[in-house]
Amino acid sequence: MGDVAVGSRFGHDGEEHREQPVEDNVPAADGAMTSGNASGADGDGTASPSGSNGDGTASGGPSQPNEDGGGPGGSAPRPNKPRSFWKELPILIGIALVLALLIKTFLVQAFSIPSDSMQNTLQQGDRVLVDKLTPWFGSEPERGEVVVFHDPGNWLRGEPTPEQNVVQKALSWIGLMPSAEEKDLIKRVIGVGGDTVECQGTGPLTVNGKALNEPYVYPGNTPCTDDDSGGRFKVKVPKGYLWVMGDHRQDSRDSRYNQDEYHGMVPVKDVVGRAIVKAWPINRxxxxxxxxxxxxxxxxx
Structure with missing residues (x-):
């Protein structure tokens, strides 16, 4: 009898415990115990013991960062501190110098016009951009093109070399300014390999018997001069060479007046490239x- 009574009373007490809430101890939905007066109360009035997760389950030990590097509770990761501009500046300058050298060597280079021999097409002090890319693909200069070429036979003898300061030398080294040490000239191609170029009296200039109408010749000039010092000539241009003349015919020491080892001809291999654009000054x-x-x-x- 004692055993039966005790069992009955124990079951009754347990049933009352389930139906009547107790202020101090309320069973959690998942069976975890919560305490009404414990620290860390939730927003709905229920309390969770210290160190428990948001779902009511207990977590052991201190909070750990998330796998993505964030702080406890899923907070956003701390952004990386950007690199200083002054630390990146030398890298940017280095990249710019390499690009400038590549452009100068293979693509385009700036040249300055040193004389009046190409007036009015080009004025003294003009800056031109020279295409250096097409010769790399085997393209050779054609009639009528304005080309820059290395001095083939001491054409510039007696011409003073202009001085440059440190900044100008640096700019010329990377191709933003012409180099004072480079002995280069600029003229117009009149004849190519196989052509016969002739001028008698004051003109007109003929190529393979065809007279050229030359609107680019400096106003007041004649296509050639009536003298024996180079104004009257008839030449056959060998293969691999060019016959060049300045647009200011009476002020240009070109193929007519340079009877060197090449007899005034310019080797194609000495051509730097074709002048394609007048870049400076802006108004020209x-x-x-x-x-x-x-x-x-x-x-x-």
């Missing part, structure tokens, strides 16, 4: 196309 900006006179039929030998 423009392209340098081939004149229409060189497109006439029957000009090829």
């Amino acid at each position: 900006w423009g392209t340098l196309p081939v004149p229409d006179t060189f497109d006439q039929s029957g000009l090829n030998p």
Whole structure:
């Protein structure tokens, strides 16, 4: 009898415990115990013991960072501190110098016009951009193009070399300014390999018997001069060479007046490239196309 009574009373007490809430101890939904007066009360009035997770389950030990590097509770990761501009500046300068050298070597280079021999097409002090890319693909200069070429036979003898300061030398080294040490000239191609170029009296200038209409010649000049010092000539241009003349015919020491080892001819291998654009000053900006006179039929030998 004692055993039965005790069992009955124990079951009754347990049933009352489930139906009547107790202020101090309320069973959690998942069976974890919560305390009404414990620290860390939730927003709905229920309390969770210190160190428990948001779902009521207990967590042991101190809070750990998330796998993505964030802080406890899923907080956002701390952003990396950006690198200082002054630390990146030398890298940017180095990249710019390498690009400038590559452009100068393989693509485009700036040159300054040192004289009046190409007036009015080019004025003294103009800056031109020279295409250096096409010769790398085997392209050779054509009639009518304005080209820059290395001095083939001491054409610039007696010409003083302009002085440059440190800044100018640095700019010329990377191709932003022409180098004073480079002995280069700029002229217009009149004849290519196989052509016969002739001028008698004051003109007109002929190529393979075809007279050239030359609107680019300096106003007041004649295509050639009536003298024996180079104004009157008839030449056959060998393969691999060019016959060049300045647009200011009476102020240009070109192929007519340089009877060197090449007899005034310019080796194609000495051509730096074709001048394609007048880049400076801004008010003289423009392209340098081939004149229409060189497109006439029957000009090829």
